[in-house]
Amino acid sequence: MNVSIRTDASADIGTGHVMRCLVLAEELRKKNVNVRFICRELSGNLIEYIKSKSFKVVSxxxxVHSNPEYNDLKWLQLNWEAxxxxxxxxxSNQPVSDWLIIDHYAFDKHWELTLRPMVKKIMVIDDxxxxxxxxxxxxxQNLYKNLEKRYEKLIPSYTTRLLGPTYLLLRHEFRNIQYATKKKDIVKRILVSFGGSDPTNETMKAISAIKLMNRPDITVDIVIxxxxxxxxxxxxxxxxxxxxxxxxxxxxxxxxxxxxxxAIGAGGSTTWERCYARLPAITIETAxxxxxxxxxxxxxxVVCHLGRSEEVTEQDIANSIMNIINNPEIRKxxxxxxxxxxxDFNERLIVDRLLEENHNA
Known part of the structure; x- marks a missing residue:
């Protein structure tokens, strides 16, 4: 079985699309599936990182952005046909793809219809x-109100829908996570992680907020x-x-x-990793x-949400941290x-469905 994955990472787009596709690629490889990535050489791409995981990448x-107002996503939306x-x-010079997997905000049915004759089946990852x-x-893989109705008018009736955190693309490192350290009633360690690119620099805002608190007794891990x-x-x-x-x-x-x-973070894929780890979080909307x-x-x-990044101040973050520290029942x-x-999370469901639908094709 051959699978091609079309996705990108960049300073503008972020890294979440690539990271979750890597999870799926690694699970497919365990089933002896041949996986290759197709990625554009954008500034801040993860092409070398994907190669370091021993996957083939077609670059x-x-x-060339002729309009300085265009970011990578806008350029790709305008140039979807190219x-x-x-x-x-x-x-075209590779074995025919049994599945083409697309994880990209720039593309829609027009892009997909152009590729349809070249592959056997198409899977889209969207949110x-x-x-x-x-x-x-x-x-x-996200959770929303009225989850079952979100795509009613956007996909054909024959499309199989896998919706919600039950189908989370969870990185393997999380699957044997230990929860014991979070049973205590005090906050002694804070994790700050705003994804791969953090374009609005919420990381620095969170660090400044922690500094405002003047609590040297609290250990802080910053992930960049x-x-x-x-x-x-x-x-x-x-x-x-x-x-x-x-x-x-x-x-x-x-x-x-x-x-x-x-934890202090945003609302990307890491949201569900925090949920899986049962880690209470203060969140800031960055997109x-x-x-x-x-x-x-x-x-x-599930979270203490402070709102959009441009509306959240260092003092807001500090106040929220202190409120959680002073009220242990909130964390519980x-x-x-x-x-x-x-x-209801089940790590096998997505790969099993891909293999089953390919077998029944």
Whole structure:
């Protein structure tokens, strides 16, 4: 069985698409499936990182932005047809793909219809529900109100829908996570992680908030990804703060979550990893597509959501941390709510469905 994955990472797009596709690719490889990635050479891409995981990557050329107002996503949306043709060229000299997996906000049914004759089946990974798709299988691993109705008018009736955290693409490092350290009633360790790129630099805001608290007794772990353009400034700022440790482009986030009593982060894929780890979190919305998810999780008591990044101040974060420290029952309720959200998770379901539908084709 051959699978091609079309996805990208960049300073603009972030790293979440690639990271969750890598989870799926690694699970497929365990079933002796041949997986190759197709990625564009954007600034802050993860092509070399994907190769370091022993996957083949077909690289598409770096775009030239003629309009300085265009970011990578906007350029790709405007040039979807050129991207589709380059993707066809990339796969034309390879064995026919049993599945083409697309995890990209820039593409919709027009891109997919262009590729359809070149592959046997198409899977789309999405969480926006803002554009139509033509695919055999759609995965949205997030939790929303009215989850079952979100894609009703956006996909064909024959499309298999895998919706909700039951189908989470959970990195293998999380699957044997230990929860014991989070049973205590005090906050002694805080994890700050805003994804791979953190374009609004919420990491620095969170560090400043922790500094405002003047609590040297609390250990702080700062996780920074390869695509974070503020790494040097953050490292310099934290140099003389003894209770802060910086972790750069790591593969042991699960270990840090297991040790942490509280997290500060955004609403990307890491949201569900925190839920799986039963880690209470203070959240800040760093992209519009996070709003619905974080608002609903706040209603469920899973997170303490502060709102959009431009509206959240250092003092807001500090006040929220101190409120949780001073009210241990809040953490306990958040842990219980997180466990409830993830109670139906099954790591085998997605790969099993891909293999089953390929067998029945």
């Amino acid at each position: 598409l050329s770096s775009p 991207d589709a043709l380059e993707t066809i060229e990339a796969i 926006l529900a803002n554009r139509p798709h033509v695919c055999d299988l759609l995965l949205d 990804g390869f695509s974070n353009q503020n790494y040097s400034a953050i490292k310099k700022y934290c140099k003389d703060i003894s209770n802060i440790s910086i972790h750069y482009q790591i593969d042991y986030l699960a270990e840090l979550m297991a040790k942490a009593d509280l 519009a597509n996070q709003s619905e998810i974080l608002s609903y999780l706040s209603e469920l008591g 309720e958040m842990m219980t709510a997180s466990e409830s959200v993830m109670q």
